[in-house]
Amino acid sequence: MHLSRDEERVLAGEQGPGMQRAMELLVALGRIYDADRLIPITSAHLSGVSFKTIGDGGLDFLEDMSKDARVKVLTTLNPAGMDRSRWAEMGVEESFAQKQMAIINAYERMGVTANCTCTPYITGNSPKPGEAVAWAESSALSFVNSILGARTNREGGPGALAAAIIGKTPNYGLHLQENRRPTVVVEAEVLDEITDYSLLGHVVGQKLGAAVPYFKGIRPDSNGLKIMAAAMAASGSVAVFHVQGVTPNSLDQDLKGLERVHFDHVDVKKAKESLTTGKDPDLIAVGCPHLSQMEMKMLASMLDGKRPRSDSPEVWFCTSRTVRTWCPKETAALERFGKVVCDTCMIVAPIESRHRCTATNSAKACNYLPSLCSQKVVCGSYAELMERIA
Amino acid sequence: MMLHGRGISKGLVEGELLLLQQPFSFLGGVDPKSGLLSGSSGAEGQDITDKAFAFPWGKGSTVGSYTILQLRKEKRLPAAIINHRAETIVATGAVMADVPMVDRIDLSLLRNGDRVLVDGEKGTVDVLGVEGQSVVTSVLMNRGRVLVLKRSDKVSTCQRMWAGVSGYIEPGEEPRQTAVKEIIEETAINDAKLVREGPLLTIRQKNTIWVIHPFLFDSPTDQVTIDWEHTEYQWVLPSQTDQLVLVPGFKRLLGDLGI
Numbered sequence: 116m117h118l119s120r121d122e123e124r125v126l127a128g129e130q131g132p133g134m135q136r137a138m139e140l141l142v143a144l145g146r147i148y149d150a151d152r153l154i155p156i157t158s159a160h161l162s163g164v165s166f167k168t169i170g171d172g173g174l175d176f177l178e179d180m181s182k183d184a185r186v187k188v189l190t191t192l193n194p195a196g197m198d199r200s201r202w203a204e205m206g207v208e209e210s211f212a213q214k215q216m217a218i219i220n221a222y223e224r225m226g227v228t229a230n231c232t233c234t235p236y237i238t239g240n241s242p243k244p245g246e247a248v249a250w251a252e253s254s255a256l257s258f259v260n261s262i263l264g265a266r267t268n269r270e271g272g273p274g275a276l277a278a279a280i281i282g283k284t285p286n287y288g289l290h291l292q293e294n295r296r297p298t299v300v301v302e303a304e305v306l307d308e309i310t311d312y313s314l315l316g317h318v319v320g321q322k323l324g325a326a327v328p329y330f331k332g333i334r335p336d337s338n339g340l341k342i343m344a345a346a347m348a349a350s351g352s353v354a355v356f357h358v359q360g361v362t363p364n365s366l367d368q369d370l371k372g373l374e375r376v377h378f379d380h381v382d383v384k385k386a387k388e389s390l391t392t393g394k395d396p397d398l399i400a401v402g403c404p405h406l407s408q409m410e411m412k413m414l415a416s417m418l419d420g421k422r423p424r425s426d427s428p429e430v431w432f433c434t435s436r437t438v439r440t441w442c443p444k445e446t447a448a449l450e451r452f453g454k455v456v457c458d459t460c461m462i463v464a465p466i467e468s469r470h471r472c473t474a475t476n477s478a479k480a481c482n483y484l485p486s487l488c489s490q491k492v493v494c495g496s497y498a499e500l501m502e503r504i505a
Numbered sequence: 506m507m508l509h510g511r512g513i514s515k516g517l518v519e520g521e522l523l524l525l526q527q528p529f530s531f532l533g534g535v536d537p538k539s540g541l542l543s544g545s546s547g548a549e550g551q552d553i554t555d556k557a558f559a560f561p562w563g564k565g566s567t568v569g570s571y572t573i574l575q576l577r578k579e580k581r582l583p584a585a586i587i588n589h590r591a592e593t594i595v596a597t598g599a600v601m602a603d604v605p606m607v608d609r610i611d612l613s614l615l616r617n618g619d620r621v622l623v624d625g626e627k628g629t630v631d632v633l634g635v636e637g638q639s640v641v642t643s644v645l646m647n648r649g650r651v652l653v654l655k656r657s658d659k660v661s662t663c664q665r666m667w668a669g670v671s672g673y674i675e676p677g678e679e680p681r682q683t684a685v686k687e688i689i690e691e692t693a694i695n696d697a698k699l700v701r702e703g704p705l706l707t708i709r710q711k712n713t714i715w716v717i718h719p720f721l722f723d724s725p726t727d728q729v730t731i732d733w734e735h736t737e738y739q740w741v742l743p744s745q746t747d748q749l750v751l752v753p754g755f756k757r758l759l760g761d762l763g764i
Contacts, residue, residue: 147513
């Protein structure tokens with residue numbers, strides 16, 4: 116990979132150890148993927164926030180970096196292991212909370228906007244079509260690639276942080292047009308329902324792996340796209356996809372000679388059954404990815420005029436702090452039935468200390484809950500889950 | 506002998522080699538508190554602390570990068586990492602935790618317990634106490650049959666095994682000159698014609714790494730006069746070589762030469 120004279124100086128440590136380390140990381144990644152050079156980015160989004168995932172080793176690294184490294188572009192942060200103001204209510208231990216706050220503080224010292232959400236594109240970090248960015252968090256980066264039309268690779272947390280500090284990223288992979296073209300046509304027939312889009316995404320990722328799928332026959336709205344992107348990224352590492360007539364440039368793609376596959380409600384039903392491993396949830400959690408304003412409104416209206424069931428398990432509505440602030444009425448309505456939890460979600464919070472079986476409408480969450488949180492899982496639609504509550 | 510790969514994470518360090526035959530995930534593959542490998546690594550109970558840790562490539566969760574940082578905190582880091590092919594998770598962890606790392610190394614040339622000097626800047630692995638020997642091996646063909654010779658007890662290596670026409674490349678000699686010279690010495694065939702040259706082949710045998718330059722020659726005759734280096738010879742169909750005890754790597758060399 117070619118480095119400019121200025122970049123060489125950073126690599127030699129002339130701008131301090133934090134920038135040197137960041138440049139070393141970009142150079143290593145650039146070498147591995149045969150990048151020709153570094154290209155400027157306009158924003159970054161970082162994973163590697165929950166103390167549950169990064170541990171003491173990760174915290175030490177971030178505190179070390181935060182001594183002198185600062186981000187050069189708008190940089191946002193993934194969910195943490197707890198709600199910053201309600202962690203005690205969530206059953207989080209104080210020692211965990213202290214480490215978690217230390218991680219967030221280290222990011223903030225580096226100039227990162229600690230919004231702690233996996234949907235930063237809803238609340239202010241919204242790259243424009245064609246812009247190069249460096250995003251971690253598989254669901255968010257797929258949304259940015261596919262729906263916003265910006266360009267990012269599947270960054271890991273440290274790679275995205277390094278790119279934010281340098282303001283550049285190695286030019287390879289999904290920054291190159293040829294790697295963003297569809298590789299398979301998916302003819303889909305499913306209900307226009309959020310959970311069905313999630314399950315469709317799960318099946319497509321599972322069957323096709325790291326493909327670039329081109330969907331025909333569906334017209335999901337932004338909430339359907341958000342949850343479908345998340346499921347596909349989790350089950351199949353899909354980082355970019357197209358939906359005919361919905362995503363940018365979807366009508367300019369050449370589909371000649373591509374393999375065609377078909378998925379319908381039978382596949383969706385089977386996926387739902389296979390993801391369901393439990394029966395009696397002691398936690399119902401929605402908001403993977405974090406709920407949008409529209410979803411908050413929809414859930415509040417579904418519960419309007421109803422009473423909480425006496426046998427309802429604990430309920431979490433996971434969203435970003437910003438969306439919660441935007442939706443005071445809905446928050447009040449939902450809080451009658453459970454907690455509107457911010458900054459975190461059922462995957463990155465240490466729920467395994469208090470819960471055994473979690474119900475959710477997100478196939479991504481269903482995919483990760485058994486391995487990352489030792490949970491049995493019940494997969495259900497919003498309507499089915501709300502029936503257990505009210 | 507110095508092996509040349511590609512530098513991924515800087516630093517110069519010497520260590521004892523711990524070699525895994527299969528891809529490795531730091532998350533779940535090693536206990537950060539003790540540095541001991543778990544069952545999923547294929548080398549349960551081995552300690553990676555301060556070792557030159559070699560495995561084909563990294564796999565598994567991206568959390569593996571943080572496991573490497575956790576190893577640093579517990580002072581259980583490997584001294585260096587050597588891969589056949591680097592990927593993001595391990596490379597990221599190595600750079601963050603200051604572990605020298607080199608990739609594009611042929612791990613079949615390494616043995617558990619080797620002392621190695623890893624240079625993450627230059628991208629080299631020096632296998633200490635192991636000599637590199639450059640040799641030629643020529644395969645002669647006559648009407649679809651290949652010439653194999655049985656090595657005598659008087660040669661220094663691979664006695665009584667079947668081989669092609671081989672010899673050390675002397676200082677100042679071009680491999681192709683060596684090949685022609687050895688054919689004349691060992692078979693008395695003076696007019697074999699070079700058909701093609703194969704890609705370099707490296708083979709580890711005890712404390713020697715053989716760097717073999719393979720050549721394919723067409724022989725106009727099947728009349729052979731052997732010298733002291735061999736006790737017998739035969740012209741065989743390529744498929745018949747399976748029935749002979751061959752010198753290491755000979756089968757692969759035939760494949761590389763398109764036979």
